[in-house]
Amino acid sequence: MTGRLETRRLGTVGYQDALDLQAQLVEERRRGQIPDLLLFLEHPPVITLGVKTRNNRTNIVATDAQLMESGVAVFETGRGGDVTYHGPGQLVGYPIFDLNPDRRDVHRYVRDIEQALIDAVAAFGISADRVEGLTGIWAGNDKLAAIGVRISRWITSHGFALNVSTNLAHFDLIVPCGIQGRGVTSIEQLVGHPVPMADVETAVEAAFRAVFE
Numbered sequence: 010m011t012g013r014l015e016t017r018r019l020g021t022v023g024y025q026d027a028l029d030l031q032a033q034l035v036e037e038r039r040r041g042q043i044p045d046l047l048l049f050l051e052h053p054p055v056i057t058l059g060v061k062t063r064n065n066r067t068n069i070v071a072t073d074a075q076l077m078e079s080g081v082a083v084f085e086t087g088r089g090g091d092v093t094y095h096g097p098g099q100l101v102g103y104p105i106f107d108l109n110p111d112r113r114d115v116h117r118y119v120r121d122i123e124q125a126l127i128d129a130v131a132a133f134g135i136s137a138d139r140v141e142g143l144t145g146i147w148a149g150n151d152k153l154a155a156i157g158v159r160i161s162r163w164i165t166s167h168g169f170a171l172n173v174s175t176n177l178a179h180f181d182l183i184v185p186c187g188i189q190g191r192g193v194t195s196i197e198q199l200v201g202h203p204v205p206m207a208d209v210e211t212a213v214e215a216a217f218r219a220v221f222e
Contacts, residue, residue, distance in 0.1 A: 014222055015043075016214050019050040024084050024095070027052065027103070031166040034105045039164050047217055048103040048168075049210050052095035054081040054176075056183055059090035059157050068092040071182035081182060088167035090144065090157035092183050098174035098195070100209050106221070108163040119144060119156060121220050122169055126154045129209070129216040130171075135199050145169075151194035152185060173197060173209050 022030070027050060037043045056069060056076070068091060069076075069083070076083065081094075095101055108118060120139075126146045127137050130153065137146045137153050146154045154171040172195035180193045196204050 013044045014047060014218055015045065016047045016049065016210075018210060019048060021097070022050045022052065024052050024055045024057070024082070027101075028084075028086065031103055031105065035161060035164050035166050038105050038107055039162065043105075045107060045221075046105040047214065048105065049213070050101050050103070051097055051099060051206075052101055054079065054094075054096040054179060056081055056083045056092060056094050057088070057157075058083070058085045058092050059088050060086075068184040069182065070184060076182065079179065079182065081179065086167070088157040088159045090155070093155045093157065093170060093185060094179050094183055095170055096175055096179055098172070098176065098197075098206075100171045100173050100206060100213065101168070102171070102213060102217075103168045104165050104217070104221075106165045108160070108165065113163050115158075115160060118160070118165065119158060122156055122158070125213065125216040125220040126169060126171060128219065129212040130154075130196060132212040132215075133196055133200055133204060133209075135196065147191075148194050148199055151192040153194055153196070153199070155185070171196075171209065171213065173204060173206055 123146055130137050137148050140147050144156050145152050154169055156169045157167055159167045174197040175195050
């Protein structure tokens, strides 16, 4: 990585529009036209299927009628991982990083994202951690952030989804990340009061700079 990291706060972006934007930025990063970027955004309600579950909707427990009633779309995507949910009140982060030449390690990259998120939520008094054998960060038995990345010739895209004030009831439409027996939580639920999205973005940006720069 170059050591220079630029953050872009995009507000609410449709999922397909975000896919198209990432594809464009990955090519620009590959050509050296832009620095490493960290995109912050929120998505309208959407369920996404990773490469593990392409053409397999087993972990979507809601019917098509229930999804339509809830206003939740479904997308198949090129990231790693299983099924997850994105929606308002969730901070989605898409790093467009060049891991060449000294960070070409997929496992390390995912662990570094986890560490940055653990450090970021600590700023709000939340003690989160990893769970062995699982990806993401957890507060006790409940998932606080999901991670699903794509790396093409060591340029990254996709990334993480951190629940800030997310409608957690929408996770009942799926088996989150295909993991049975665990719940989902949010920063708001853990601290007991609303937390401004801008404050979370600032904390995550600082944590990413500390880990990656």
